[in-house]
Amino acid sequence: MAKAYLVGSGVAALSAAAFLIRDGGFAGSDIVILEEQSREGGSLDAAGSPETGYTMRGGRMFEIHFDCTYNLLRSIPSLDDPSVSVTDDTFAFHKDFAWNDHARLVDDSGVPIDAHTMGFTERDRLELIKCVGTPERLLDGKRITDCFSPEFFTTNFWWMWCTTFAFEPWHSAIEFRRYLNRFIHLFKTFDSMSGIYRTKFNQFDSIVRPMLKWLTDQGVTIRLGASVTDVTLAEGDDLTATALTVDSGGKTEQITVGFDDLVFITNGSMTADSTLGSTDSAAALDTSRSSGAWKLWRTLAAKRPGLGHPENFDSSIKDSTWESFTVTTKDPTFFAEMEKFSGSEAGKGGLITFKDSNWLMTIVLNHQPHFREQPADTFVWWGYALFPDKPGNTVTKTMAECTGREILQEALSHLKIENREQILANSIVIPALMPYITSQFLVRKHGDRPEVVPTGSTNLAFIGQYAEVPDDVVFTVEYSVRTAQTAVATLLSLDTQPQPVYKGNHDPKVLVEALETMHRKGSQPVSAR
Known part of the structure; x- marks a missing residue:
């Protein structure tokens, strides 16, 4: 039987394993997840206790059109009630605890301000429309600041948008444009955030733990402390993985990849080299670039063209x-x-x-x-x-x-x-x-991220935040799940490709609502950063 090897245990790899079983007919016992850390979940982490303090590096937001995520999680039973899926659990929680x-927004006197108006001038509106309508290729290498005047960055819209999605003015205009198009249907309620969904608990408890239970119940093997340092590629024009080099427990081993076997690589990590402080100590910046996810991507990209340019993402701390x-x-x-x-x-x-x-x-x-x-x-x-x-x-x-x-x-x-x-x-x-938490937003051009299944690949796919999915937006669980579903369906030639990315900008009603929101009357904020 064919085997599948997945590098990393973040939500992309866990999703790929689930799609292999659900859609690809794989037995769980034929799937191996190799994780260099001592814990699964990747960037969806949460841990701690009342005595030592809880910690989570981030919290992910969802919305109604995360179609790949909800499709997958409908197959995963909730830990609270196995008769209810994680998707249904999430929807029920949103119904009871909608934002x-x-x-x-709070001003410098500690008082909430009226954020219902976006605070746009006519120039801001025109620049926003121009950015949304500019073909993506024309934004190669451009920053957000290249597309907007300084006043735009003092609007209520910018303060709300950048802090909801973690954009900074020097980030990629390509990614900013994608977000504007992808979430245009949220404009109408952006000040109240009522279109945002959250999970009942942190995402490790609400998503990762149920997925881990389901996968291990299916017989999937998860090896912790196993760092994949190299992938041997066959000679020739095709992209074919023939072996994995794995460091584990102080030893190095070679895993032979058979003719029918598959390899899924999580290339890059937005939470690599993260450090924690405490109540009485600061978190020390780690710039060692020690993460195997980055090292492996750099190793592969150096072997042949078409596998991306990791240095554009991990070198601007x-x-x-x-x-x-x-x-x-x-x-x-x-x-x-x-x-x-x-x-x-x-x-x-x-x-x-x-x-x-x-x-x-x-x-x-x-x-x-x-x-x-x-x-x-x-x-x-x-x-x-x-x-x-x-x-x-x-x-x-x-x-x-x-x-x-x-x-x-x-x-x-x-x-x-x-x-x-x-x-x-x-x-x-x-x-x-x-140090890399918004590295996926850094200025880039087409080709800097590898395709999920590169041209000529017979058994190798890239998954996660640094694989390229046209139109969709990074820094979301949806993006990771979409790469996983795309990878499995493509390598196995299945007819279960993901639903197309939702495009509210093609819906006249959504467009009218967004334009009306942009023209909400109100005074410009009096203070700026």
Whole structure:
């Protein structure tokens, strides 16, 4: 029987394994996942305890048109009730805890502002329409700042858009254009965030754990601490993997890839070399480029053309780094104060961005519990900032230099709430510094990411955030799942190719609603970063 080898255990690899079984007829026992880390899940991570503090580097958002993701997760039973799928679980949670943000943007006096208006001038509108309509090829090598005047970056729209999706002005105009087209149907409710879906718990507990259980129940082998350092390619014009070199437990082994076997590679990692700090220590920046996902991609790209250019994504640390932090407390004071401040109960408020923050900080109160085993007397919330290299407004250090306590102190300084010292004293704060977290947004041109199944490939596919999927948007679970489904269907010549990417810009109703949103009347914000 044919075997499949999957490099990495993030959501792309787990999805590929599931598609191989569900659509490709593979037995689970013929699938091997090779993961260099000591834990599965890739960037969908979450861990910790009430005593030491919980931590998660990020949190993923969903929306109604994540068709590949929902298609897959309809096949995966929920851990809470095996008769209910993970997709149905997610939809049910959204019905009960839909976001309705009343405090999306907060000004420098600690007061929520009216974010219903986008704050556009006529020039902003014209530049936005021009960017959306420009053929993608003409944006090769361009930054967002190449397409917009400086005033655009002081609009409510920009503050909300960039902090929802983690864009920065120097990022790729190609990716920004894709996001505008992909999520145009969200324009109408963007200030309230009511079109955004979340999972019941963090994504490790809500997605990764159910997938792991289903896959292991099917007999899939997952080898942790197994780093694939090379893929031997057959001579000739075709792209055919014949062997994998694996380092594990201090030993190196060769896995022969048979004629009918398949290889799926997660190339690159947005959370590689991440470091954690603590309440009393800062997270130290790691620029060692030690991740096997990057090393393997560089090794393969050097062997022959057409396999992408990883150096365009992993060599601009200052342009791809930002920092998040997770706060754990047994004191309900902060949640009570924030529910009064925001006008929403925890889990329904959405993102809160301090638009005048030097760090451009955003926080969110998740529905509790946010971790499956989290006790009822423990509360967890999360925040992040896009400019960790700048001094804070209150704390004079850069965010990257700050301890968890100092980061929380800076966050509280932007809020008009009481009991700040009590909140500070009773919180465990774990920062996470991520040097490649927005590397997939860096300026690029066509060909910098390899195709999911490169031309001439007989058994090798690339999956995850650094494989190329026309029209869809990176930094989403949907993108990873779409690459996995595409890879399996293509290599096995199945008729189960993913649904086409949703294009709301082809729907006249959606277009009219977006244009009406762009013309919402209101004054320009008086202050700017």
